[in-house]
Amino acid sequence: MSVLDDLLRAVEATLFAAQEPLRADEISRHLGGADVRPALAELAAHYAARGVNLVERGGRWHFQTAPDLAHLLRREKEEVRRLSRAATEALAIIAYHEPVSRAEIEAIRGVQTAKGTLDVLMEAGWVRVAGRREVPGRPTIYATTPAFLTHFGLASRADLPGIGELRAAGLLDPVDEAYAVLTGNRDDESVADEADEVDQAD
Template sequence: MKKNFLSNLTFKSNIKKIKENSDYEFDDLNLIEAIVFASREPIHTDYLITKISQNSKSYLNDLLEQMRIRYQNNGVNFIYNDNYCVFKTAPSLKDALIDEFEETKELSRAAKETLAIIAYHQPTTRAEIEEIRGVSSSKGSLDILLECNWVEISGKKDIPGRPLLYRTTKKFLLDFNLADINELPNLSELKREGLLASYQE
């Protein structure tokens, strides 16, 4: 069944909140595992540092490496870099799962607004997206949209710095049941859904 564009832009929190005051002491490694597992999107390492017992980047990196080793031979792998960490299906199993089920993801509000801006203003740059949203855009939002193959890089803008230009893909049209980009709902409908409320046409 095809997705409806507006129905996929309703906001839902994607991280289970950790209680600030708890009667229990959590093992840092298990806590990281639970936080990343509960999230539908990659978790920023800066967030994890605020949750573990030591406010130390090197200590966090040690924990992340332990987690990577723990899952390296499993059906899902723990992947991390300097900024983000996430659970992903082991590469050796991806081909076996392609025909088994359709993966669904709940986008963050930032990713939904970023997708809407690109759809209406394509091709557009990250700076232009931030100007319309009124806040800095997380690189993770664009990464998620690129990973979903709803957005692609279409070139570079001919201005100083040559920033990348982003546009929607054919898969975006297919997944959201749109014959072409002109079938997008108007901006007033998006505002009624609580998105881009500060945007002035």
Template sequence: METTDETVEVPASDTPQVPDHGEAMRIAEALLFASAEPLSVDDLTGRLPEGADVGAILEDLMALYAGRGVNLVRIAGRFAFRTASDLSFVLARDVVEQRKLSRAAMETLAIVAYHQPVTRAEIEEIRGVATSKGTLDTLLETGWIRLRGRRKAPGRPVTYGTTPHFLEHFGLDAIEDLPGLEELKGAGFMEGRVPSDLSVPVPSDDNALREDEDPLNQDDLFHPLELDEGETGAE
């Protein structure tokens, strides 16, 4: 019987190789540490080995860092490493002090967050006092609120809403994480007798314009907050 030295080629498997989970975790960890901004699932998916289970990787990293000095947290739908909340006092001296907002600005910000989309007139109605152009300008400069559109009403007033930067600054994953009535009571923000009919609205920062809103035009980006005729400034 004759024999041959021919090598038999084995067909390559069509089954895709599953990337090493541990190595993918290391890559994700490096990306998150190096990034100056929180990263989304899509950001990581595009830079991790093809087929990597990004959801599982993030869950494992969050568990791995849960008891450490830094934690992997979800902020505004994205992921970032942050100092553990119980150790924030250690870094207090190293934090750059931001300009403190006035009481009027904080009240206005809270109203925008809970009642968005909201107009300046609606803010004034809720606060019970006039709101100055400077207060809204300050909040726009911080990047915590934005111009959404124009109300379909006489005068077509500008409507305001919060931004992803607002969520990031206050450590919120979503606007729905803002405290409700019971949480506000428990935290001591609402003392004394609370009216029985008082309610805290469920906030929504959906980017889609409401039925009573029109889109902004180009001029709104340059002259969004002209003073009303005869206005002299307010709180």
């Protein structure tokens, strides 16, 4: 058996036994400083067509059920947890603009954000405290977590859909279009006109 084969098996065993996703440098340290990136790439290719896949989410590697088989492992009765519109908007703002403070979230949404809204997102494991802004008052700032990327099947925040993709999928209503303008994700004048119409309607 070659040295590479031994390394592949060692990386595979390390990830299989890990209780949480691991960064490449963490795996490397566990294996005496070996360069594990080629092994990770080869393992990912090996598992791509199998019942479990090796995936990288937010720079961390872990095994997950192949997406097309996930339905086989779901419990018959699932607890449905729906986010309020306020929580959904706050999560979107954090994801697209992180790190952001509560005041910045409120400035974009145009309304106050209850502390419980951010608590719900942190309890879900999708948002974390990322430190404090170095300005007077040193407000707490928030960012997304690797669990957020994993839950939504994103390798990184660069994979977040653009406004054009959301519109093509029919996920934007007129209010969302105006909201997109306010968040800086749209810049065409026609949508700005739509935002004015929403304001006048209010």
